[in-house]
Amino acid sequence: MQDKLMLMIPGPTPVPERVLxxxxxxxxxxxxxxxxxxxxxxxxxxxWLHQTKxxxxxxxxxxxxxxxxxxxxxxxxxxxxxxxxxxxxxxRWAEVCEAYGLNTERIQAEWGKPLDPEVFREKLxxxxxxxxxxxxxxxxxxxxxxxxxxxxxxxxxxxxxEALIIVDAVTSLGATNIPMDEWGIDVIGSGxxxxxxxxxxxxxxxxxxxAWQAYKRADLPRYYxxxxxxxxxxxxxxxPFTAAVNxxxxxxxxxxxxxxxxLANIFARHSRHRxxxxxxxxxxxxxxxxxxxxxxxxxxxxxxxxxxxEKVRSLMKKHFDIALAGGQDHLNGKIFRIGHLGYxxxxxxxxxxxxxxxxxxxxxxxxxxxxxxxxxxEAIWGQAHQS
Amino acid sequence: MQDKLMLMIPGPTPVPERVLxxxxxxxxxxxxxxxxxxxxxxxxxxxWLHQTKxxxxxxxxxxxxxxxxxxxxxxxxxxxxxxxxxxxxxxRWAEVCEAYGLNTERIQAEWGKPLDPEVFREKLxxxxxxxxxxxxxxxxxxxxxxxxxxxxxxxxxxxxxEALIIVDAVTSLGATNIPMDEWGIDVIGSGxxxxxxxxxxxxxxxxxxxAWQAYKRADLPRYYxxxxxxxxxxxxxxxPFTAAVNxxxxxxxxxxxxxxxxLANIFARHSRHRxxxxxxxxxxxxxxxxxxxxxxxxxxxxxxxxxxxEKVRSLMKKHFDIALAGGQDHLNGKIFRIGHLGYxxxxxxxxxxxxxxxxxxxxxxxxxxxxxxxxxxEAIWGQAHQS
Numbered sequence: 119m120q121d122k123l124m125l126m127i128p129g130p131t132p133v134p135e136r137v138l139x140x141x142x143x144x145x146x147x148x149x150x151x152x153x154x155x156x157x158x159x160x161x162x163x164x165x166w167l168h169q170t171k172x173x174x175x176x177x178x179x180x181x182x183x184x185x186x187x188x189x190x191x192x193x194x195x196x197x198x199x200x201x202x203x204x205x206x207x208x209x210r211w212a213e214v215c216e217a218y219g220l221n222t223e224r225i226q227a228e229w230g231k232p233l234d235p236e237v238f239r240e241k242l243x244x245x246x247x248x249x250x251x252x253x254x255x256x257x258x259x260x261x262x263x264x265x266x267x268x269x270x271x272x273x274x275x276x277x278x279x280e281a282l283i284i285v286d287a288v289t290s291l292g293a294t295n296i297p298m299d300e301w302g303i304d305v306i307g308s309g310x311x312x313x314x315x316x317x318x319x320x321x322x323x324x325x326x327x328x329a330w331q332a333y334k335r336a337d338l339p340r341y342y343x344x345x346x347x348x349x350x351x352x353x354x355x356x357x358p359f360t361a362a363v364n365x366x367x368x369x370x371x372x373x374x375x376x377x378x379x380x381l382a383n384i385f386a387r388h389s390r391h392r393x394x395x396x397x398x399x400x401x402x403x404x405x406x407x408x409x410x411x412x413x414x415x416x417x418x419x420x421x422x423x424x425x426x427x428e429k430v431r432s433l434m435k436k437h438f439d440i441a442l443a444g445g446q447d448h449l450n451g452k453i454f455r456i457g458h459l460g461y462x463x464x465x466x467x468x469x470x471x472x473x474x475x476x477x478x479x480x481x482x483x484x485x486x487x488x489x490x491x492x493x494x495x496e497a498i499w500g501q502a503h504q505s
Numbered sequence: 506m507q508d509k510l511m512l513m514i515p516g517p518t519p520v521p522e523r524v525l526x527x528x529x530x531x532x533x534x535x536x537x538x539x540x541x542x543x544x545x546x547x548x549x550x551x552x553w554l555h556q557t558k559x560x561x562x563x564x565x566x567x568x569x570x571x572x573x574x575x576x577x578x579x580x581x582x583x584x585x586x587x588x589x590x591x592x593x594x595x596x597r598w599a600e601v602c603e604a605y606g607l608n609t610e611r612i613q614a615e616w617g618k619p620l621d622p623e624v625f626r627e628k629l630x631x632x633x634x635x636x637x638x639x640x641x642x643x644x645x646x647x648x649x650x651x652x653x654x655x656x657x658x659x660x661x662x663x664x665x666x667e668a669l670i671i672v673d674a675v676t677s678l679g680a681t682n683i684p685m686d687e688w689g690i691d692v693i694g695s696g697x698x699x700x701x702x703x704x705x706x707x708x709x710x711x712x713x714x715x716a717w718q719a720y721k722r723a724d725l726p727r728y729y730x731x732x733x734x735x736x737x738x739x740x741x742x743x744x745p746f747t748a749a750v751n752x753x754x755x756x757x758x759x760x761x762x763x764x765x766x767x768l769a770n771i772f773a774r775h776s777r778h779r780x781x782x783x784x785x786x787x788x789x790x791x792x793x794x795x796x797x798x799x800x801x802x803x804x805x806x807x808x809x810x811x812x813x814x815e816k817v818r819s820l821m822k823k824h825f826d827i828a829l830a831g832g833q834d835h836l837n838g839k840i841f842r843i844g845h846l847g848y849x850x851x852x853x854x855x856x857x858x859x860x861x862x863x864x865x866x867x868x869x870x871x872x873x874x875x876x877x878x879x880x881x882x883e884a885i886w887g888q889a890h891q892s
Contacts, residue, residue: 123531123533125532125533125534127534127536129747130532130533130534130535130747132531132532138529138530138531139529141528141529141751142525142526142528142529144508144510144512144519144520144525145512145517145519145698145704145705146510146512146517146828147512147514147517147828147830148517148705149514149830149831150828178565178566178567178570178705178706179565179566179570179729180729180746180747180748180749181746181747182728182729182745182746182747183565183566183729186728186729213728214729217726217727217728217731218726218728219726311532311747317532317749317750317751317752318532318565318747318748318749318750318751319706319749319751319752338726339604339605339606339725339726340604341569341573341600341601341604341605342566342567342569342570342601342730343729344604358569359567359568359569359570360516360517360567360568360569360696360698361567361705362567362704362705362706363517363704363705364528364705365704365706441533441534441537443534443536444536
């Protein structure tokens, strides 16, 4: 049977039919008043999603483009920056910093372990001359399923007073609580193919007033990714370069759906699915890569020992048309990753877990009958009852 | 009546239903073998469109992002570049060069007039120490509807031997003949919402072997727009950052349609529509901004004197739901622009011209009855007969 693919990867995530139909509408002119009206509406909804009054800017770019913009608009050559690196994406932001000649200090943790906020505290507290200009953190590290402790690290940055906090929230925004204004986060980057429930193609950068002050001094070269240009035009409900109009029309539809569900419900759903997947995987006797206290609400990495990760992935695809993600770099072949981000229902989790259970049986694992599904039901139903 | 908009702007251009339906398919994983297969197919088709064996790379970006990549990947800080500037887009590429600290010489012509190839010849011939590293030309200047003489300017660049020729072909590629390999063009940038017949959101950069040699020496900072990364992954049928999968699936469909029509037919259609629109506008007694010998096959700018350009635009929109473009910068309010690029049929041209004729009558202009439509029919039918 064709075309019955179920995406359980950390992006692209499934897209609701309402959104696909919006995407497929005939394009309209990006300089028309109709489009400006849509753009204004989307901008307001993006501020709602970011829990902020700050500018939230839309770029035609992937999440990496958005994060590059989030970094290069606020810094100058030779600036000292701390970059949290405990996975593929933290590593990537350090590479971006180095490509632009920043004085880059990598604060590392093993892939699968969380960043230690104490290391940041110490670096920031001892920086009496305020040489640290930014701290760059990947909130949900997609490559491992670790949720770094943004709230605590951010508190240390606030105590420093000078440094900006720049956050990769690509797989955390819209999945867990990130109250931008309440926490005083300076810059948040994200991408469309995640909790936004639309296909890849748009990046987003939210920018605080403090970051705009830094923008004025920043001297790294930029043009297409210049957020000052984007801001100036966004205030007139337009964009400096041709906007991806179909994607923005689709985004309006998906943000409307998110508002209908409500932030608290969206976060509870992701939390519930994280619990369900983790409980089920444990009940199936497979080791998780990360511990419960730093588990991402978007993605769960499983590090099987008694079966091959890639075999699980290929059988899940072959027999059930469920796409799981593999491991990146040195985790390639060592883990598989289950995405539970965006347009994912309780039923989807039961589907994925029951298919995983069947797959493990095919691979000859002895499993208590129904153990995975039972654990998932317990986690979903127990939590649903409480809410 | 709603939702019966007809786009006659120079982008976004109309999108065929086949393509919209492809766009609206559920996304698939960008690291899947299914997607790699599509990516390989699209890449081959892009080479066909560019008439090249060179790499043609796909970026999630607008045309401006593609052109920035086309410039910054092949140059180093302080490099001397000549930038042709006879409109908004030529101006923009000069701004990009300056933002990156290039030694930028603007070769200017009045907006609406073509660049003079002789000025390039003289600059290049007198550059005995080969200090000119690139010549950057906007082929079809979208802001004015001028088609610059790329073939002649390129010949002068070839005679120089050292400088690269970097071409903004955003509104010329797929509308007029640009045989990349035959002419030896080094870098061509383009964007999806033009002759490609898909919505905005993708940019393309084709790169010659000579340009890749320059890439090795180039030192401008870049990461997201790094074409070396894109090339390395493209040779494995993937992308360094999440590909805009829905857009690429749509692109495959539109490129298939273009192959079905054939390059010669596509170019003939655009040429026919240019003639039809220009003949009709002349017959209606309105002045054209550009002369016939430098007229873009994608867009025609009209500079009315006896009626207000913005009034023509608003009545065309109000009564006929036809979107025309206005003028940019100092041409704002002085011209209106008729797009005839991409998915535009002979019938569309007759629709637009007859609506324009009606609009001019509403504005009180005395026009020989049917003059515009007759001229368009003559131009289309006369040429169709010859082909």
